[in-house]
Amino acid sequence: MPFAAGTPVVIVNYKAYPGCVGKRALDVTKALERAAAGKRVTLAVAPQAADLLRVSQASSVLVLAQHVDALAPGNGTGSTLAEAVAEAGARGSLVNHAERRLTLADIDATVSRLRALGLASVVCTNNVAATRAAAALRPDFVAVEPPELIGGKVSVTSADPEIVRSSAVAAKEAHAQVRVLCGAGVKTGDDLAAALKLGADGILLASAVTTVADPGAALAELLRGLP
């Protein structure tokens, strides 16, 4: 497991943002790497599949895929194998992101495949019930993000602190070893501090860091919230 126990986790999802594709994916990663240097945080970034190798080769940040398909090697044109992202340097993958929902059967199969390959799994969910269900599949992380708050101005930690608190409790009831992230609107050091205080082990974020002029400064602001 590439994520050290007990260290807060910050995952930055590059989505398909124009500023985070190709060479710019690497530029952003280097800026984030500098901002996190020396801080007690596990920073991970999630570029597109086509950018994984470029980012993993030229930086030392932990790299995750945004999605892998549940299928085993064989047929599957247009899919992304867990084996392929591993060879491209990814140490795990987001699973079931709000922009790439999967069937329950595929979430389960994906988590199992990632586990078998020694890769970390971060299953995204939309509410407490789905968090509890996802945790029952025994992934490494569950990341709860209320869809209506994603990309918004108000952090989930302010807009709906109860979903963070309840998700952390529900997930750990279902699987004691799971870690819980929260996301949606998270931007500031205060938001990160609030997330940790509500019982989360870290945050999953995107636009706050990746659609701004200075991603490094945005991350530095956020990391002010580390304990």
Next chain:
Amino acid sequence: MPFAAGTPVVIVNYKAYPGCVGKRALDVTKALERAAAGKRVTLAVAPQAADLLRVSQASSVLVLAQHVDALAPGNGTGSTLAEAVAEAGARGSLVNHAERRLTLADIDATVSRLRALGLASVVCTNNVAATRAAAALRPDFVAVEPPELIGGKVSVTSADPEIVRSSAVAAKEAHAQVRVLCGAGVKTGDDLAAALKLGADGILLASAVTTVADPGAALAELLRGLP
């Protein structure tokens, strides 16, 4: 357009085959490159998104993506942007492969996005009617593959020569500039020769070359069929 006019085209789809992932994608590509050297053929290979950069950086073979999403840069976690595959060295993409069927609206949008970026589009279809419809969207290539023959022992050029002939006619009626490929079961030089004789501009293939012990030898056998 990276495909020279008037030259037969051979596209090798690496699918998610275990022998064509990661470092092995590059090994296979180098073997295919050697087999095609000096032959009057445009060879293209289609690795997974995560392998595009590795293959394009270290070989001079034309590289295609297996799939790109129709969406423009922005949200779209887990998707593959045309911009991203282009930066990773792809010169075009398969679209609507039998293992990754798309909606009509997305095929249209994908072909348009590829065109706008100067990338080649190869739209896969399953019969003459779908070939006619796909050609009406004005992609660079349509590749007809009867699903029941894919991965099989008998080449489409023997099992159903009429679908190749009729697809070539129908496609060009719908869009005079489109080129037509055929695939499914294609293995030998005779199969390639038959495809060209039936009016196809080349072939799309996978298992015959990528699941054998010696991909280079398999491609060399196939290229015997060049005029």
Next chain:
Amino acid sequence: MPFAAGTPVVIVNYKAYPGCVGKRALDVTKALERAAAGKRVTLAVAPQAADLLRVSQASSVLVLAQHVDALAPGNGTGSTLAEAVAEAGARGSLVNHAERRLTLADIDATVSRLRALGLASVVCTNNVAATRAAAALRPDFVAVEPPELIGGKVSVTSADPEIVRSSAVAAKEAHAQVRVLCGAGVKTGDDLAAALKLGADGILLASAVTTVADPGAALAELLRGLP
């Protein structure tokens, strides 16, 4: 073919509107039937699958399904067979509506299955290129609806008359017998008159008639536009 040649066509899609489900589907249908009585128009309504029998049994309006699956009888839990909607009184089906996009292969298979059962096919499309492609599959109708105008205040016939005119031309070039509908924002008699004048054979509409207090009056207003 249940649609008489040369008669303008008006199809009302009930979607999943609360006012058009269950018993209310029948009430709305009866109101529309009265409004169209004696007019030179072929009126058809498209309720949900679960409401087809109720509506077809108790009214004489032409009934269409909103969707049928491409599959043949056999497995397919949760799908809707063309045979099932036919037994429930439907005389055809919408195919590939903006809210239920299908793969190209499934559009083709669905059109073929409907044709084999003597049912009418109305393939929805989003632009001129997709209209041309859909017409190449030889359905009975293509219905072009620019997605950005669906449910809007301005009729496609005012906002983008060229898409109607060009779709009518492109569709008939691809398949001379196809009829062309347009939709999106269509509300008034003037809109219907404009559609017919632009070369359409009729209109496909929903909210203008089905989300108002008096659907019959709304349809009567619309039918003022008949020649």
Next chain:
Amino acid sequence: MPFAAGTPVVIVNYKAYPGCVGKRALDVTKALERAAAGKRVTLAVAPQAADLLRVSQASSVLVLAQHVDALAPGNGTGSTLAEAVAEAGARGSLVNHAERRLTLADIDATVSRLRALGLASVVCTNNVAATRAAAALRPDFVAVEPPELIGGKVSVTSADPEIVRSSAVAAKEAHAQVRVLCGAGVKTGDDLAAALKLGADGILLASAVTTVADPGAALAELLRGLP
């Protein structure tokens, strides 16, 4: 809740079987009704959406939908509202059948919508982990069916009794009130008896009853296994 506590449950899924569509759906239902008359069992049948009204109007068997969409009334052409199946006489729905897998978010939303409307939810799963996850969403039933055994000759109760036993335990750990069904290959009275003995509350079946010449006799044989 239409399922009486403590009574074994047998749900017959009509899928898209040719012998269970339209008028034949009603014929089969009447035969099953006669076979179950006077037995201590809750029999339910799951016809296609288009057949719900026909079956519910003319029989007194409990009727379930095969699928409902998660969406609330509004847009959603081609979908099946929970409200619509309720008005057509369904008392609940299968959810996430192997032939209609849903995203985790949609399973959760569908179970919630069914519950809000007083309808029973039967969530299908493929293994113990997915059963535990599904039960965490608090549906009325979870029905575990190993996909490789569906439609096969050997009953899950013989081929993999452990999946039945473990699913029953895991589901009730996750949600004490949930009832657990098993399915796949179930055909005989002995299979039903074994299922109940392994901790299941009943069975979900299809082909054994619906693709045979005499569905009533097939069900009668099965009900021999009731305690």
